[in-house]
Amino acid sequence: MSGQDASKSRSQGTRGEFHAFASKLLAAVQFQQLYPPRHPHVEQGIKDLFEQLSKQLELRGAIRLAVTPTEFLFGSIQIPLDGELLEEMAKLLHAAGVQKLEFFAGLEEWETRKFLDLLIASPDQLWALGGLAEAIASEGITHVVVSTIKIGTAGTAGTTDPESLFRTWEAYSTGLRLVQSIRGRVRADGTITNVDKAKEFARELVELAVRETQPLLAVQALKTHDDYSYTHSVNVAMLTVAIATSLDFPPDHLHEIGVAALLHDVGKELIPLEVLNKPGKLDEEEWVIVNRHGRDGARMLAATDGIGDLPPVVSYEHHLAYHDDLRADPDWSPHLASEIVCIADVYDALRSERPYREGLPPEKSMKIMEEDVGRLFDPDLFEGFFKMMGYYPPGTLVQLEDGAMAIAYASNLDDPRKPHVLLVKSASGSLVDPPERLDLSQSGPETQIAALADPDEVGVDPLDVL
Secondary structure (H helix, E strand, O other), rough: OOOHHHHHHHHHHHHHHHHHHHHHHHHHHHHHHHOOOOOHHHHHHHHHHHHHHHHHHHHEEEEEEEEEEEEEHHHHEEEEOHHHHHHHHHHHHHOOOEEEEEEEOOOOOOHHHHHHHHHOOOOOHHOOOOOOHHHHHHHHOOEEEEOOOOOOOOOOOOOOOHHHHHHHHHHHHHHHHHHHHHHHHHHOOOOOOHHHHHHHHHHHHHHHHOOOOOOHHHHHOOHHHHOHHHHHHHHHHHHHHHHHHOOOHHHHHHHHHHHHHHHOOOHHOOOHHHHHHHOOOHHHHHHHHHOOOHHHHHHHOOOOOOOOOOHHHHHHOHHHHHHHHOOOOOOOOOOOOHHHHHHHHHHHHHHHOOOOEEEOOOOHHHHHHHHHHHEOOOOOHHHHHHHHOOOOOOEEEEOOOOOOEEEEEEEOOOOOOOOOOEEEOOOOOOOEEEEEEEHHOOOHHOEEEEOOOOOHHHOOHHHHHO
């Protein structure tokens, strides 16, 4: 099995685990609501849920999920609220004031039973108990934790504003749905819709980036979704806005750049799916079809009312590698926005898994891009991008030489291979709480980066720590 297939299989397996958990939880709740206590159906529902949780905890050690009005986040996997099962699950958790729910190894059946009792209590009952989280703690339940989403910890080890992280996460989810809607319409009839919503999304990104760029860099890198075409557009928009914010553009120009970045690949929807999703190498004729997507996108954008002048230009120019004829013309130079989008586009394409290859680690992706500085990438723009990202962008979980685990939170301008990190697990495997800040450029060889690590396997959510 290839790395791409293995990763897809893991993602599908994780989604299957979540759906199994959701179905058992809802069944247990429904039995409790329909039958009196200790009824056989009630007892069976509790038993089934406990067995499902125990099986997953044996594999994972911990089960962590978060819920927003539009999606679940199970580990690092995004699960949109599609279908009655997940909508009912979200409704149940929202009614109890749950934004984040965690189960830990060692869970006992009585804890599962009591948690269910509290979960379906009336709002008045929960209010009298101080809320669900307080009620769980007062009952002595130690292996179930509910809370509101507080990504990062302001004033302690966290390095970013938790509100910015949460708003960025919500914006990311909004962007995915928006791109899905826009591109679905393009594939259906060749027209571009939701222009106003695209502008609203760009304004939100700009507002977030002006406040702090780290959340944009971390969230787009950590979220996992099955459809590359949607995530790529949103990732490129986030990276582009983060880069452009450092260049002192006026806000209105930043908004235009954000819209152009979000729609830069809209022309790909005119590519036949058998070519777009081909797992092997493209032949010469197929490359011709793919390479014209910038021109096709520019044509559609130019015919779209209210889109502005910049998106068609960026769509046409963003693949600078395809424009040998233009680059050979001494009188032509690409728009600055196109050059920024080009950098973001290539970086995210290298980092993302595709049907024909695995996604590349950040350090290797950056090294590949360095080879094209001066040819495809403007040296000054790329230098700014590199300083912002480093070889280990914010949110990257790494294993150090001594076995400790750490999360990169800022690049080191003097030595990009030695970022600033938050130590989250010691060499002995114990949690470091609160996480300890560490500048790897000032530490010994035993605390240098040995390898990248998988947050789900380690049991650490970088968004909880940053």
